[in-house]
Amino acid sequence: MRYLKHLFIFSLNISSLFAQTEKFTISGTVKDKKSGETVIGATVRVIELKNVGASTNEYGFYSITIPQGNYTLEISYLGFKKISTAVTVDKNASLNFSLEDNASELNEVVITTEKKDANLTNAQVGVEKLDVKEISKIPVFAGEKDIIKTLQLTPGIKSGGDGNAGFYVRGGGADQNLILLDEAPVYNASHLFGFFSTFNSDAIKDLTVYKGGMPSQYGGRLSSVLDIKMNDGNDQKYHVGGGIGIISSKLNIEGPIVKDRGSFLIAARRTYADMFLKLSNNFKDTKLYFYDLNLKANYRINDKNRIFLSGYFGQDQIGLSSFGINWGNATATLRWNSIISPKFFSNTSLIYSNYNYKIALSSSTSDIDIKSKIRDFNLKQDFTFLANPKNKIRFGFNSIHHTVTPGQISSSDASLNFAQLQERYALENALYVSHEWNATEKLNIIYGLRATSFSLLGDGNFYSYNSSGDVIDTTHYNANQIVKTYFNLEPRFSASYVLGKTNSIKAVYARNVQYLHLLSNSTTSNPTDLWITSSQNVKPEIADQVSLGYFQNFKDNLFEFSTEIYYKGMQNQIDYKNGASTQANDKVEGELLFGKGRAYGIEFFLKKKYGRFNGWVGYTLSRTERHIDGINNGNWYAAKQDRTHDISVVGIYDLNKKWALSASWVFSTGNAVTFPSGKYTVDGKVQYLYTERNGYRMPNYHRLDIGVTWYKRKTEKFESNWNFSIYNAYGRENAYTITFRQSESDPQKTEIVKTSLFRWVPSITYNFKF
Amino acid sequence: MTKKSIRKTFRFLVMIALFASCEKVIQVDLNSKDPQIVIEAEVTDDISTPQTVKITKSVNISDGETFSIVNGASVILNDNFGNNVTLTETSPGIYQNSGLQGVPGRIYYLTINVAGITYTSVCEMPQSVQLDTIIVNHSSGGGPGGGGPSGPGNGNSNRAESLTPVFQDPIGRGNYYKFKFQKDNETSTSLFLFSDEVVDGGVNNRSLRAGNISLNKEDTIRVIMMCIDKAVYKYFYGISANGNGPNASATPANPVSNITGGALGYFSAYSARTKSIKIE
Secondary structure, eight states: OHHHHHHHHHHHHHHHHHHHTOEEEEEEEEEETTTOOBOTTOEEEETTSTTOEEEOOTTSEEEEEEESEEEEEEEEOTTBOOEEEEEEESSOEEOOEEEOBOGGGTTTSOOOOSOTTHHHHOOOOSEEEEOHHHHTTSOOGGGOOOHHHHHTTSTTEEEOOTTOOOEEETTOOGGGEEEEETTEEOSOOEEGGGTEESOOGGGEEEEEEESSOOOTTOOSOSSEEEEEEEOOOOSSSOEEEEEEESSEEEEEEEEEEETTTEEEEEEEEEEOHHHHHTTSGGGTTOEEEEEEEEEEEEEEEETTEEEEEEEEEEEEEEEOSSEEEEEEEEEEEEEEEEEEETTEEEEEEEEEEEEEEEEEEEOSSOEEEEEEEEEEEEEEEEEEEEEETTEEEEEEEEEEEEEEEEEEEEESOTTOEEOOOOOEEEEEEEEEEEEEEEOSSSEEEEEEEEEEEEEEEOSEEEEEEOTTSOEEEEEEEOTTOEEEEEEEEEEEEEEEEEOSSSEEEEEEEEEEEEOEEEEOOSSSOOTTOEEEEOOSSSOOEEEEEEEEEEEEEETTTTEEEEEEEEEEEEEEEEEEOTTOOOTTOTTGGGGEEEEEEEEEEEEEEEEEOSSSEEEEEEEEEEEEEEEETTSGGGOOEEOTTOOSEEEEEEEEEEOSSSEEEEEEEEEEOOOEEOOOSEEEEETTEEEEEOOSTTOEEOOOEEEEEEEEEEEEEEOSSOEEEEEEEEESTTOOOOEEEEEEEEOSSOTTSEEEEEEEOOSOEEEEEEEEEO | OHHHHHHHHHHHHHHHTTSOOEEEEEOOOOOOOOOOEEEEEEEESOTTSOEEEEEEEOBOTTSSSSOEEOOSOEEEEEETTSOEEEEEEEETTEEEESSOOOOTTOEEEEEEEETTEEEEEEEEOOOOOOEEEEEEESSOOSOTTOOOOOOTTSSOTTEEOEEEEEEBOOSSSOOEEEEEEEETTEEOOSOEEEESSSEESOBOOOOEEOTTSOEETTOEEEEEEEEEOHHHHHHHHHHHHHSSSTTOOSSOOOOOOSEESSOEEEEEEEEEEEEEEEOO
16 A cells, blocks of 8 residues: 555656656757858756756757757857857747857957866866967978878877878877878878878868777777868858978868858869979979869758768879879868758768879880779768757667779780789778767766677688788679678777866776788888778788876966877788788788787877967877787887977967967977897898887987968958968978998998988968958 | 899988988997807809808907918719719818719718817709800890880990890799909909799899999909799898898897708809900
8 A cells, every 4th residue: 555655646746756857858950050051069058057068060960859848048159259048948949040140359358168177077088179360370391281290299199200290199000090180981091202291271170080080970980080170161251272392392272062052162272392392403293282172062952951061183194204103192071961850960971082093104115003092982871869858869870881992014015014002992880879968967878789790791712821921712703792791899888077177087998900011111102002902811900009198277267278198009910021022922911920919108288368468388108019920029019100299389378469479389209110139241232130119219200390471451341460480490400211231432331311301391371361 | 133222212302301311330339149160061063163162250359350270171972973072172161072063952961070070961953944145234124123225326435334145044933143243353242133923934124233343344253143042042042131132130049050960051052154345
C-alpha cells in the first residue's frame, strides 16, 4: 500500500514536470549584416536562464530549446555589436539575426561581446582557431600573409624550416595532417617548393586546427586536422579587393547572385618572379610561377535549404629549357545544407579532390614524361541532432574512392620499354557518432566512436616480399576484387571541468588511423614524394594520444593561459631502407621498414587577447622518437622533427588609427640529423662513415620578423593599406643544410659546410578593397 | 635522373630568389669511431687485370688523411668449379693474383682474415654485354642527366663534353652496369651507374660526362663497361645516395655491403668490355 502511494506521488511529480516543461525550439541563422556571410561560432544566450545558450555551427545555424515564456535573447560575436531582443516563446519559431560590424571601433575599444571565457568551458583540448583578420598584421615571408605559416607560431605546431611548407604537429609527420578546404582534402599544401602555402588568405573565412582529440567526424590522418572554410561571398553588395606585392599579386571579387539569397566569390593569385627573369638573357626560357583560384557560390533555395559549390584550382609551373615540372591540386565540393526540423540539421557533400604532378624531360632524341596523381571521390553525410541545450548528437558516414597513380614514365619514343607502374584503387569508409553532453554546469563531455574500413581493390598484380625485400609471390586481382581489407575502431573522448570562475581542466583520449602514407626521402618537401595506400604489406598507421590541459584566464579574461601535456604512441610507422631505390619502382613496398613511434611533451601558451598591444608567447618542450627494426640497430632514435625546445613570440601594437607595428620571433632546437663519425675511401673517392641515425643536431634556429602596416585610407567605399615587412630582421644565418666535403685546396682534409638561405628579406605589399 | 633535375631546379630557384644564399665552413664536434675494415674486392674476366683486393681502414673525420692501410691479411678466392687461389700483398694493402681467370656465370667466394676476424662474401659474375661503339658529344644537347648524342661541330670543337657508350641492353630486367674511363694513367672518379629497372631492353643513349678527365682533341680515351651484380649495384647506388649527387637522400647511411663479418666495402665479380676512342 505504501508502495502504491509512493508510486502515485511519483507519477504526479512526473506529470507536473511535463506540465512545467512544455518546450519549444527557436532556431535560425546568424549573419554578418554587411557581407551576408554566415557567422561561425556566434553565441546565442537566453539571459533569463542561466547556462542556456548555443553557438552557431559552421553554417551559421543555431538551435535552442527552452520552456514556454518570455525571454531576452542575446546574440554576440567578437568584433560585432551585440543584439538583445525580447521573444515570446509559445511555439517553435525561426529567428534569423544579422550582426553589425564593430570594426571601425576596433582600434580603440576593447571588444567585450564575445563570450570571453569560451576557452575554459569548451570540452575540446588541443584546438587552435585563427581569426583571418588577426593574422593580417603578422609579418611574413615576402609579404604574403599565410595562414599555415602563422599557425606554426602556436605551440605544438612546428615549421618544416626555411623553404618548407610542411609542418609537424606534436611529433607527427608532415603527411599526418588532414588538410581540408571546404571539406575537400588537399594533398599538397605548398607552392614553389614550400615557400608559400596553397591557401589564399583573402578567400578564407575560418580555420580550426585540432592537435589532439579531434571530434569523430574527422579521420584519416594521425596528427591533426586543419579544417579551413572559404568565405561564402557577400550577398549584399559587390566588392573588389586585392593586393600587389613584389612577388605576387591577387584579386578577389564577391557579390550577390540574388540579393539575400545567393552570392559568389572569386579569388585569384599569381606570382610573377619569372617576369623579371625574362628580362635577363640567361633566363629567357625559364618558367617559374604559381597561380591559384578559389571559387565559391551559394544559393538559399528557401529558409530550410541551401546549396554551396566551392572549388579550388592551383598549379605550379617550373621549367628550364629541357626540363619542366608542374604540380597542382584541384578540389570541388557540392554541398547541401538542410534544416530538416528545428532540432535536426543535415549536411550532404559530394567532394572531388585531385593532386597531380608531371615532370617533362626533353632531349634531342625523345621526350619523357613522368606523371603521378592521387584522385578522390568522396561522399559525406552528416547529421546534427540538437536534442536539448545539454545534449547534441552528431552522426554520419563518409565514403571515399581513391585512385593513386605513382610516377608513371612514358616516352615519345615507342622503342623504350619503361617499367609499368600500376594504379592502385581503394575504398575508405567511415561511420561515426559523437555526443556532446553538458553534464553539469561545470562538466562538459564529448565522446564518440568512428568505425573505419579500408579496402585495397584490384585490378593489378600484388606482391609479397621476403625479409630482404625480394618478391616471393605475385597474385593477380581483377577489377574491384578486394585484395585486403582493414577494419578499425577509433574511440574519441574529451572532457572539461570548470574549477573556479577563471580556470578549468581538460582531458582527452583519441585514436586515429591513417590508411594513406607519404614516402619522403629528401630534406625538402618535394612535390614528387610518393603517396601509397595500405596493402597486405603496409599496415595502417595507428596513433593513440592522451593529453591533459589546464586553462586559466586572468584580469577579466584579458589574458589567457593554457598548458597541455601529451603522450602519443604510434604503430606501423614507415621508413625507407638504407639505399632504397624509390623512383619508378613498382616494388617500392619491398624497400620499406616498419616500426613504432612515440611523442610526448608539454606546451605553454600565454595570450593577451585585447587592447592596443596584443599577442602571445608559446613554448613547447617535447621529444619525438622512432623505433624501427633495421635502423639504428633497433634502438630508439630521435625523429628528424624532434626539437627539444620551441619558442614563439608574437606581438602586435596599434600605434594609432593609421599605424600598426608587429613582430614575431621564433627559436627552436635544431632538427635531428645524421652526421658521419669517420671517413674511408672506396673506388678512389672519400666516403663518410655513419654510426647512428639522427645522432647529431643542426644548429639552433632563430629568427625575428618585423612588420609595419599603414592604413592609408578607410572609408565606407574604399580602404587600403601598405604593408612593409622584413623577414629575418637581424640576418641570422640559419643552417639550411650542413654538408661534408673534401677541401679543394687539400683533398685529404674534410670541410664541414653550412648553407643558409635567407637574410633580410624585405617586402612591400599594397592591399585594397572597394 | 629526375631527382637530380629537381634538385638542380631547386638550387636554381633558391639562387634566383635574389636572396643571397651563403656557404660557410664551420666546426662541428663529432664523435670519434674505432677504425673499421674496408674491403674493395674485384674479380673480372678481363685477362689484362689481375684479381685485386684492397684492404684499408677508416679514420676520423678530422684526420688529415682519408684512409689507413691494412697489411698482413690472408685473402683466399674460390669459385664453384673448384679453383682456389691465395692473393698476395703486392704493395701495401693491395692483394693480387693473376692465376685465376674470371668466367661469366661462375660463382666466386672470397675469404679474408684480418687480425683473427674473418670476412666472407659471395658474388656471381654476370654475363657480358657487347659494347658496340662510343659516341663523342661536343655539346650537351640533351637535358640534365639525359644528354643524347648530338652531331659533331656544335659548341667548342676542341673539347668534348661527354661520351655515350652504345650497347644493346638484353631483354629482361636485372642488368646493371658501371662505367669508367681512362686517359693515360688517369681514371675517372665519377660514379657512372646504369640499370635497366626503369627502361629495359633499349639501346643506351645515356652519356658519361667528362668530370675529372678532360676530353681534349687528339686524346685517346679507354671506356670500360662492367656488367655488375645486383648487390654491387645496390652498394654503389647507396654510395651515390650519400653524396650530393642525383640520388641523395635525407638520411645518409653506410651502403649495404655484400661482405659478412662487419666490413665496409664490396665484393664485385664483373664481366668487362672495353673500347678506346680518339677524340676528334
